[in-house]
Each structure stands twice: as structure tokens, then as C-alpha cells.
């Protein structure tokens with residue numbers, strides 16, 4: 197583990213990674229955190245907080261860029277270890293490294309630009325009648341140390357130096373990262389890169405710590421620690437909601453930004469289906485089976501109106517499914533949860549198995565599964581909304597547009613809603629759109645939900661259970677706002693004000709002065 201500047205062998209037992217492709221155990225053993233070790237990481241993060249949160253914009257941006265540089269400097273050792281621990285192909289891991297470093301550099305730009313500080317100035321109005329107005333100035337400050345839980349399915353871009361870490365560090369929050377046990381070696385390498393960047397940029401020691409933990413104890417202790425002020429999490433609904441409860445039960449409750457569970461409905465609208473049923477069928481299977489379906493954006497639910505065009509779509513997708521290879525899943529636990537989920541669907545008396553992919557050879561293979569039912573069955577059985585993490589999807593045959601809309605009202609919160617539409621479908625979509633806006637964080641047309649762009653306009657979020665807090669996003673630059681809060685300074689002399697609020701605007705920020713936005 198990396199506790200501040202130290203490398204520590206955890207003293208609470210040990211853990212080894214498994215290569216899911218072969219089922220073999222990988223060396224070395226990683227020591228797991230004792231209570232005292234979790235406590236030490238939190239103490240260092242707290243000690244770092246007041247210094248780190250006041251680092252200059254250029255200085256903090258350079259630190260984020262140094263994190264990216266150090267990750268790249270790990271070279272092939274990182275790629276090889278991440279492939280071995282995750283079973284993901286090299287191209288996917290290399291892409292993940294690019295996304296991770298690009299994300300850190302994007303947040304560096306955001307930090308430098310400074311509008312995230314949200315500077316507002318309402319100058320004093322001593323002559324105002326009937327009452328004078330005080331001088332009021334506002335800026336955003338960092339919330340405090342953040343507990344980050346690395347995700348299993350993106351061992352780089354949603355893990356140790358992933359979006360939660362990048363956005364928390366950008367906001368000025370030290371991080372204590374709980375590594376995912378699926379990829380301890382990858383976590384260690386990336387953690388070492390961050391530790392080097394901390395030293396190279398002379399950031400306070402506790403800016404980054406990385407712990408390993410067995411089961412739920414270390415994560416629970418971390419979220420319970422009074423010095424932790426927010427949580428970033430990507431994983432299961434059970435894990436995310438458990439941490440929400442831990443955070444809410446603290447004497448001082450804290451926000452949990454958990455990204456958990458989504459089945460990402462895809463609407464096959466009639467005109468689009470009639471025009472390109474075969475192409476859509478093939479493309480659907482491509483999106484479903486990519487990366488063994490281990491994406492939170494995986495298209496786990498299709499909605500369409502019964503008819504010939506739908507049957508053409510089904511025939512094309514079934515043909516593609518029969519050729520879909522069985523990719524390696526991330527962990528034996530995820531593979532067995534997938535197999536159980538597929539079995540549940542296949543054994544449901546009102547669910548038809550439309551197609552299975554190739555079975556594959558070797559351990560932890562994901563045999564894709566596609567199932568169908570009617571809208572009445574789906575409406576009557578909540579369990580059919582449960583995410584089956586992996587390449588499984590359920591087609592709902594609807595009688596008409598009204599039933600499609602009723603079914604949409606019934607859906608839980610989602611990360612995405614996808615519309616396959618043509619011009620002739622616009623009127624129908626107009627009636628669906630208000631429902632989808634209430635249900636999902638991202639609505640997309642004529643694409644597939646997998647593949648999330650890291651940019652300014654992205655929303656990777658949505659109402660529960662997609663996330664624990666629909667007001668924000670875990671991907672894209674808006675994610676920084678999760679770890680900030682406003683402070684107002686009333687009548688403080690300039691000598692005590694932060695530079696962002698000085699009269700001369702020394703940081704050159706866009707500021708809202710008396711309601712007017714200007715760089716003045």
C-alpha cells in the first residue's frame with residue numbers, strides 16, 4: 197500500500213490477483229490494511245488538506261499533468277499487468293491509459309482556467325435604502341479528503357487515477373483510494389506514479405494514499421472516518437447503497453457519489469426499424485458483446501413495437517449472437533454472478549431465450565445471452581429490471597407506443613436512454629422525451645450507449661439506482677463540482693480574502709460582479 201510517501205506491506209493478511217483468462221494466481225501477494233493503516237492514511241490526508249486545497253491554479257494543474265506523465269512513464273509494465281489481471285485485451289487497456297491520462301490533462305486545463313471557483317462579488321452598497329448592503333464575495337472551496345473506490349471494469353480510467361481521483365484532486369481534495377482487489381498490481385503501479393508526481397511537484401505528503409482491503413471492513417472504516425468528507429464509487433448496487441448507508445449514519449453525514457446499476461434502455465422506433473432492421477440488429481450485438489458486456493452503459497434492455505420490422509431485427513441480431521465469441525470476464529465472482537443472472541432469465545416462465553453466443557473455452561468466459569418478453573410481464577415483475585452485468589439483454593415487445601411509454605414510466609433511473617429513430621419517428625419521440633429526461637442522465641440518438649466521451653458536456657449519471665446523486669456526473673469536467681462547496685465572505689478585509697476575490701482579479705478569472713459575468 198502507499199500511505200503518503202511510504203510503501204507499506206499491509207499487516208492484515210494478504211491477497212493475490214487472479215488472471216481470469218487462465219484462472220491462475222498472480223504473484224506477488226499484497227498486504228491488506230489494518231485499522232491502524234487505514235487510520236494513518238486518513239490522518240495524512242487530513243494533514244494535507246489545508247495546504248493542498250490552497251495550491252495555486254498553475255501549480256495544481258502542473259501536478260495533474262505530472263500524474264499523467266508518470267503513468268505514461270510506467271510504459272509496457274502497466275499494460276501487461278492490467279491485461280493479466282483483468283482479462284481485457286491490450287487495445288482496450290491501452291485505450292484506457294489514453295483516457296486516464298487525457299482525463300487528468302483535461303482537469304489540469306479546467307483548474308488553470310479557474311471558472312470552477314465560481315467567483316462572485318456583490319460589492320458593498322453603504323448608501324442603499326432602507327438598509328445598506330454588506331460586501332459579499334463567494335468562491336468554491338474543496339470539501340475535504342475523498343475516499344475513492346476503484347472500479348473492477350475499468351482498471352485504469354475508473355480506478356486509482358480515474359475520473360473520481362482526477363476530479364477530486366482538481367477540486368483540491370486529497371484522496372485515499374481503496375484499490376479494487378481484482379487488479380492490485382495495476383493499482384500499485386498507478387499509485388506509485390501518483391506518489392512520484394506528489395513528490396516531484398512538492399505536494400503535501402498525504403495528497404494521495406492507496407490502501408488494499410479484504411471484504412468490506414477497510415472500505416467501511418474509510419467511509420466512516422470523520423476526516424473523509426466525500427466518497428466516489430463505481431461498482432455494484434449492493435456495494436454503493438451499503439456505502440450510502442454508512443455515510444448517512446455518520447455523526448456528520450457526507451455525500452456519496454456512487455455509480456451503480458443501469459440497464460440502459462434502447463428504443464427501436466418504428467420508422468427506423470422498418471428502414472434498417474438488419475443493420476440495427478447487427479450493431480446492437482456489437483455493442484452488447486463488446487468487452488464481455490462489462491460496461492455500465494451496456495444495452496441491457498430493448499423496447500420495440502411488435503411487427504414484421506421487429507422480427508427482421510430479431511433475425512439479424514440472433515444470427516450475429518450465434519457468432520459472438522465468449523470473452524473473458526474480469527473476475528471469477530463477476531463471471532459467476534453473470535451466469536446466475538442469465539440462468540434466472542432463461543428459467544423465467546414468461547421469458548423466451550432468443551439466442552446465446554458461443555460458449556468459449558477456459559474459465560470465466562461470458563457466453564452472451566439475449567432474451568425476450570412482453571411488456572405486461574416486464575411491468576409485473578420488478579426483478580426483470582435488475583442489471584445482469586455482462587453481455588445479456590432483454591427485448592420487450594410492446595403492443596403500441598402508449599405501452600412503450602407506460603413501460604418507460606415504470607423504469608428505474610438509468611445512465612442512458614438510446615433512441616433509434618428516423619424523421620418519421622420524431623412525433624413519437626417528442627412524447628417519450630419528457631419521460632426519458634426524468635429517467636436518464638444521457639439521451640442519445642442513432643448510436644449505442646457504450647463508449648463515453650470525456651468532455652465538458654458529458655453526463656455519466658442519472659437517477660437512482662444509476663447513481664446515488666442524479667445532480668452530477670462521474671465522467672467529464674462537471675465532475676469537479678461534486679467535491680466543492682461555496683463559502684461566502686462578508687466584509688472581510690482584502691488582506692484576508694482569497695486571491696480569487698481580490699479587487700484587481702490577479703488570477704484573471706471570469707467573475708460574476710453585481711450579477712454581470714466578466715473577466716474583470
Ligand SMILES: NC(=O)c1ccc[n+]([C@@H]2O[C@H](COP(=O)([O-])OP(=O)(O)OC[C@H]3O[C@@H](n4cnc5c(N)ncnc54)[C@H](O)[C@@H]3O)[C@@H](O)[C@H]2O)c1
Pocket residue numbers: 345346347348349374375376377410411412413415416430431432433434435436438439455456457458491492493529530533534584585
Ligand atoms: N454498473 C457498473 O458499472 C458495474 C461495474 C462493476 C461491477 N458492477 C457489478 O458489481 C458486481 C461485483 O463487482 P465489483 O467487485 O466490481 O463491485 P463491488 O460493488 O462488489 O465492489 C466495488 C468496491 O467496493 C467495495 N465494497 C463493496 N461492497 C462494500 C460494502 N458493503 N462495504 C464496503 N466496501 C464495499 C469492494 O471491496 C470494492 O473495492 C458485478 O458482478 C456487477 O454486478 C457493476
Ligand SMILES: O=CCCC(=O)C(=O)O
Pocket residue numbers: 349350490491492493645646647648649
Ligand atoms: O462502466 C462504466 C463506464 C462506461 C464507460 O465509460 C464507457 O462506456 O466508455
